[in-house]
Amino acid sequence: MNAKSDLLVDRVRGADRIASLDIVRGIAILFILIMNIPWMGGYGFILFDPRYPTWTPADYWATLFIHTFLEGTQRGLLELLFGAGIMIMARRAMTSDGPVEVADLHFRRNIWLCLFGLANAFVLLWYGDILLVYGLAAVFLFPFRKLGPKAQIGLAAIFLATLTLYNASGYREETNRLQKVEQIVAAEAAGKKISEEDKTTLKEHREKIERKTQLPADNAKAKEKIAKADKAHHSTLAAYWNAQLEGWTFLMGFFWVIEAEIVASMLIGMALFQWGIIQGRARQSIYWALLIAGYGIGLAVRGSFWVDTLRFQPGQHWQGIVFDLARLATTLGHLALIHLIVRSALGYRMLRPFEAAGRMPLTVYLFTSFLMMWIVFAPWGFDLFGAWGQAELLAVALIVIAAELVAANLWLKYYENGPMEWLWKSLAYERREPFRKLRGEPGDPAPSPA
Template sequence: MNAEANLGIDRVRGSERIASLDVIRGLAILFILFMNIPVMGGYEFILFDERYPTWTNADWWTTFIRMTWMDGTQRGLLELLFGAGILIMARRAMEPDGPVAVADLHYRRNIWLALFGLANAFLLMWFGDILLVYGLAAVFLFPFRKLGPKALCGLASIFLVALTLNGLGDYRESQAKHDKLEQIQTAQASGKKLNEADKKALQDDRKQVLDWIQLPAQNAEAKKKIADADKARHSTFAAYWTAQFDGWKFVMGWFWIIEAEIVATMLIGMAFYRWGIIQGKAKQSTYWALLLVGYGAGMWLRGSVEWYKLAHIRGPHWEWILTDIARLLVTFGHVGLIQLILTSSLGRRLLSPFQAAGRMPLTVYLGTSFLMMWILFAPWGLNMFGVWGQAKLMAVAAVVIVAELIAANLWMRSYDNGPMEWVWKSLAYQRREPFRKARQQVPDAVPSPI
């Protein structure tokens, strides 16, 4: 046993790995493309409207299912796993006088991860990168590694309450605007003369309703946004890069909201690890509860909001307040479903291919960014930005996911790490890590709830 193992900072290897975590990570890192591709290759982030360039029944149902069942939950799974990973990396250093080398490794790993995130945003040009915010959140969380699961959940609840209060503030603002408009409309119906401010409020509201109902192809303002987006993404490198950078700046404008969500979910991931839930060690009844409550309540809340939007039912709707809670509930439902599938031999065989992708998530994630932003949608690549509607984008994502899954399994037959994991771990451990598998290496664990 080497000195680093004695200090509790050596890598998790061979049979020491928790295979079910790799499976969950593999599913999440691959399926996150279903959420990202409408922004990478379409107008969703530009118009905040999924109804362009096509809006068929398939597009409608694809959007409804994606936003209800999947949106934000793949990153939710990754956040739970990231929280669990903090405890795994410090697994031999939980005593009060634990070696400072553990903290050194933790901070090096996550500072490098944040730098990879900046490279993903500025070099690979994926402005929806999660690595930067994950790395920064993990730096903040390390001091809480010794807390018990109830304390971790209590701390997470502070962030969730803050997010809910933020949603409540938006809801109340929308409700006040709605009430004011009703008062103006009542006054107008009774024959009272309206002042200029009230007239403008009615005009703005009518325009907003019309913009909401009209398809983007019928709306002058939306058509201008589409033309500007096409010009930026079908011309020069500089225009393309600038458009992606503008997207990154917009996302970073929500930095504290994003970080609050991530920190809360990672803290719950740490608690789930202490309870044995994320590893599959809990009772089956626990996973059934996560599945039924998570999907039942979470998908009802999210489905209601998405239905209101797609059916053009005006708000405000109180379900908006619980957006972050609903996302977390559906994420819990995913955990329950995956762990229940892993309790059967057939389920383990079906999900075991995802283990390879879960062992090289950084490579898969950055590789997907390169494939999408430099090859498929770039003007110097296949130049396919804006070509497909929602249903076809999901089909493209499915093809890419299958190809990446096959590639990951072929790669992990011969190699100990994905190429980007090798770079990351070598930088974090400040040594050249093994690349190919050793001849007598202990085989990876089989996915199991035990």
């Protein structure tokens, strides 16, 4: 055994793995495709409107279900798990005399993760990459590993409060804009002369209402954007690459907002690990409380928001102010539901196939980017960008998820790691990690669910 293993800086494997964490991670990394695919293969980034190319009842219900029950929560589960992972990896660096190798390993792992994220964005061309921002957040959070869970929750609350204030500021600005429009309309109706600035404000407002109330296929400006997007996605490699770069640049404009949400969720994951909740070791009553409160608050806020939004009528939605809190509540509801299911023998058998995906999440995530962005939707691949409505995109995502689930289980029958996990761990530990299972090796013992 090498020196690093003597210090217990070695990777977690075999019976030391927590099966429930792998199951949660597997579910999250697979089902995140449901949220990503409208942006990968549709006009989400161009139009910010789900009604193109089709808007059938199936599209409506698919959109309502995804945004109410899933949107942001699979990412949320991964963030909670990432926070728990920091605690697991730093298990021998919780005192002042802990081995420095733990910190070295932590920073190497996450610097490499950032580089994988940049490759995902600029080589695999998935502009919605999460690896870069996760790696940066994890680097920032390492010094907070020794805080107690209440302090970690307190810090998370500060970040969440900042996000809520940010959302409230946007709501207030929109309220002021609408009041200004009402004043201009009233002045115009009274026959008063209005300034050129007011005329521009009123024109932009009416165009905004037109875009909202009209189907994109019937709106001239929306059709212009669609035509431009089609040209970008169906011509040269350079045009396709530039289109994805535009999306990445747009998202990076909200970098601090994205990082604040991630840091808050990771801190909560660190606290939940210390309490034994995220790994399934808390009392059953805790999970029932999280399920009822999480879904009761989260689904009520998100559901009412999206029912209103999908009417495509002018107006403000107060729910947007607390949307980050509702996302977190729904995420905790998902976490509780998974653990309640896994606690029964039947439930564990049902969800155990997700363990394999949870043990090779980097491979699954990056392969999905490659499959979608280089084969399914690329102009030199199947060229299916913009071909499907929301319900069809959901069906495609479910087919891909099922295929990846089967592939992950087959792969780990013969290999110790996923290919990207093998590369990542070898780079982080600065040694060649096992790849193939040794002949006659029984493999990792099946860990208990909790």
